[in-house]
Amino acid sequence: MSPYIRKVRTASGATAVQIAVKEGRRDKVVEHLGSAHDEAELAALVEAARARLHPGQLVLDLDGPAPRAGAVVEAKRSALLWDVLTGAYEALGLDEAAGGDEGFRQMVLARLVEPTSKEQVPRVISELGVQPASRRTLFRSLSRCVTGDYRSRIQAACLRHVTGRGDLSLCLYDVTTLYFEAEEEDSLRKVGYSKERKVDPQIIVGLLVDRAGFPLQIGCWEGNKAETSTLIPMIEGFRKASGIEHLVVVADAGMLSAGNLEALDQAGLGFIVGSRMTKAPADLAAHFAWHGDALADGQVIDTITPRRGTRSTERDDKTRDEPVWDPQQHPASWRAVWAYSARRFARDNKTLTAQENRARAVVAGDRRPKGTRFVTTRKGDQVLDEQALARARRLAGLKGYVTNIPATVMPASEVIASYHELWHVEQSFRMSKHDLRARPVFHHTHDAIQAHLTIVMAALAVARHLQQATGISIKQLVRELKPLQEVTITINGHQITAQPTITPQAQQIINDLKPLAH
Structure with missing residues (x-):
């Protein structure tokens, strides 16, 4: 009769680990090592049972009652x-x-x-x-x-x-x-x-x-x-x-104050910040006048924007081509890059439609006004601001960037890519x-x-x-x-520590971290 390891599910839901032998058709429990309540404890008890048997014995899963425990879990540690x-x-x-x-x-x-x-x-x-x-x-x-x-x-x-x-x-x-x-x-x-x-x-x-x-x-x-x-x-x-x-500093449009940009420039630092959409009509007025407002997916307009205010005195509207920003030639302007995306247009258009519907509901009296966009007051009545809505739809799909880095140092595509790292x-x-x-x-x-x-x-x-x-x-x-725990158990005064089974995902993490250890 060769002893073997037997795992038994108990009434409480734990798993009892036992050493048993076959007597005819029955299993006789020789030793009960303990009950495990998780995978780590189970692995430790099985390891302890193996240590008490000769190598090569079988591990069987059978159901049946569990005698009293003979092993004590001393410690569990998420060592890995x-x-x-x-x-x-x-x-x-x-x-x-x-x-x-x-x-x-x-x-x-x-x-x-x-x-x-x-x-x-x-x-x-x-x-x-x-x-x-x-x-x-x-x-x-x-x-x-x-x-x-x-x-x-x-x-x-x-x-x-x-x-x-x-x-x-x-x-x-x-x-x-x-x-x-x-x-x-x-x-x-x-x-x-x-x-x-x-x-x-x-x-x-x-x-x-x-x-x-x-x-x-x-x-x-x-x-x-x-x-x-x-x-x-x-x-x-x-x-x-x-x-x-x-150093080049990238920040969102919330940092776009005239004082901030001037201070960064005077300190010899480069900057790339998001532009506010309120600047788009003035920045792109000449482009729209010469080329219309139909833009192609991925189209980029590299132009200038006033350092203060919204009206540029350094952009000649009579010139078809956009000016190439130069700090000496355009001391009152920064470089502005505007990019159009069809995907962004679809997203912006969906948002504008939702805002228009809310505005119409407020005007109709179906909703209570609460800072609703595209609602204005005329002669005491709330009306839809058609002009503002049309202007917003004209600019849908555009995103602007303001920088003090010349095109000779950083092309527009790199300005845009750098901002997107935010x-x-x-x-x-x-x-x-x-x-x-x-x-x-x-x-x-x-x-x-x-x-x-x-x-x-x-x-x-x-x-x-x-x-x-x-x-x-x-x-x-x-x-x-965290669940991969090493478990220390004591059986009859002897301590045994069982290591967890490393999952493929855990092994990949270990492999990825190995280069950092050298």
Whole structure:
């Protein structure tokens, strides 16, 4: 009678692992090793059973009652996930930047596994099978984060990582708001313009990333500060820290203020920003007059736009060809690139039709007016603004870009392509808001808020680093690696550690990360 391993489903839904022998047609249980409640525990118990048998025995799945347990699961550890996260953290130089602060490291990496409060960090870390720092240690780390200026050192580490692996001639900048569930304002948290139309106190957060979305600088300002006024301090701070003189900054139309563009130009920096559609009629008036407003898919119009106001005095409407922007010949203008896309036209036209329908409903009295586009008041009555609607439809499909980079240095196609890289910084903001849940923020002091943003930036750097290496999001990576646990069990005083079975997806992640380890 040769003993074999038997796996039995119990009434509670667990899987009992036993060593049994055949006696006639019956199975006699020789030893019950324990009951597994997940794949990791099951693998460990089977491994322990194999260790007690001679090599080559069969593993059978049979149903039946389970005797009492003879093995104890001592520990489970998501070692592969933890090694991947800590490996990326250290490879980026963040451990050195934070002076080996274990509490800070656990707060950063916990955000990648399960975004939650600082109070919950020990639970998240312990669920990975790692010894967590105490809550007191974590909050002391928050204090050290500010007094030790971790932010500057982490930003320096991020800069070294980017300069060692890619081109830093172009950076992307955007801003967002983080709100607080607080009733009163203070020196930093102010009620201001909210894109989500919230009335809670908020702060303005600016994020500067490289062209691939890897974070370089993060900063925050009072919630009632104009977003346009954050650009210059951020760029100047980065240029001073990096020592980079020749830099092109890409930002969306929200940063398009005359003062911002003048300041960037005077500082010797290049810029590419989105143009407001209100500038299109004047910028393209001559083109429409000479060529009409029928545009081909992919058509680009490279022209000039006034630095201030909407009327250009440097564009000669009597000339058929568009002027080639030159800073000496056109000191009152910037270069403007307008591009037409049939796909964008279809999207814009659909939006305009929906807006027209809402406007008609308001005019007819079927809807209550609430800042409805294309509704105007004439002689006390609300009417459809036919002229504004026609003008909007004429410009559907167009997108404009403003820059101070001459065509001899950067062709229009490259200007457009560079601007479209902005989705990387938008994606990074989405990661910091949703995947990493930087908001809402419950901290109550200026230093705590600054420390929180430093943690978010460090977590974003690790997430971006892993995403660029593996091609999958940090959420997918955690979901794939976390269940792969090594399990330690004790049987009759002897400890056995079973390694998890590596899935094909996990193996691909390991293979993708191998080049980064060298």
